[in-house]
Amino acid sequence: MISPGQKIKTEFRLKVIQRDEVKEVTFNELLTRRTIVSVYMRNNTPGCDRQNDSLIAHAEKFTSAGFNLVALSRDTCGSHWKYAAKKKIGYILASDPEDLFARATDSIIEKSMYGRTFTGPARAAYVIDTDGTVLAVIEKVDTKDHAAQLRQVLANLKK
Numbered sequence: 001m002i003s004p005g006q007k008i009k010t011e012f013r014l015k016v017i018q019r020d021e022v023k024e025v026t027f028n029e030l031l032t033r034r035t036i037v038s039v040y041m042r043n044n045t046p047g048c049d050r051q052n053d054s055l056i057a058h059a060e061k062f063t064s065a066g067f068n069l070v071a072l073s074r075d076t077c078g079s080h081w082k083y084a085a086k087k088k089i090g091y092i093l094a095s096d097p098e099d100l101f102a103r104a105t106d107s108i109i110e111k112s113m114y115g116r117t118f119t120g121p122a123r124a125a126y127v128i129d130t131d132g133t134v135l136a137v138i139e140k141v142d143t144k145d146h147a148a149q150l151r152q153v154l155a156n157l158k159k
Helices: 046-064 077-087 100-104 143-155
Strands: 013-018 021-026 035-039 068-073 092-095 108-113 116-121 125-128 134-138
Touching: 013 077, 013 100, 035 046, 035 100, 035 143, 046 068, 046 077, 046 143, 077 092, 100 116, 125 143, 134 143
Parallel strands: 035 068, 068 092
Antiparallel strands: 013 021, 013 092, 035 125, 108 116, 125 134
8 A cells, every 4th residue: 555655656547526516536636735635335235434524524624624525436426416415514525446556556456245355446635735745644434423534634735
């Protein structure tokens, strides 16, 4: 997994839901200011719902503190659209079915479910500067209190 101080390649393209609009962007277009990227597995699943609920409750605080907030999963934009409406999500939801962000952050990991082994993106969070430099990484997201984890990490960042 990428470490703080390293830069990620930001030229890959993603589809995003932003302000009730679906658009395709280059990842670096999302980096208009320091950006929090929270990776989760799937919409409408218990752990991921808790993770996003924590972000929803504190999204305005992150925005006011000068950060963009992006939640990223393999879900389609159609799924994100419904999820954003259901949960009243105001931050960006990014669709990454090809794990381009996980590849850029070297965070593809081996997982297992019901005895089946597969690879996928780590449930992690990243704080990224406008030039693609990783400022902080949360390698293991606490789905119940993800926002508190992020607040602690952000408090320790140099301005």
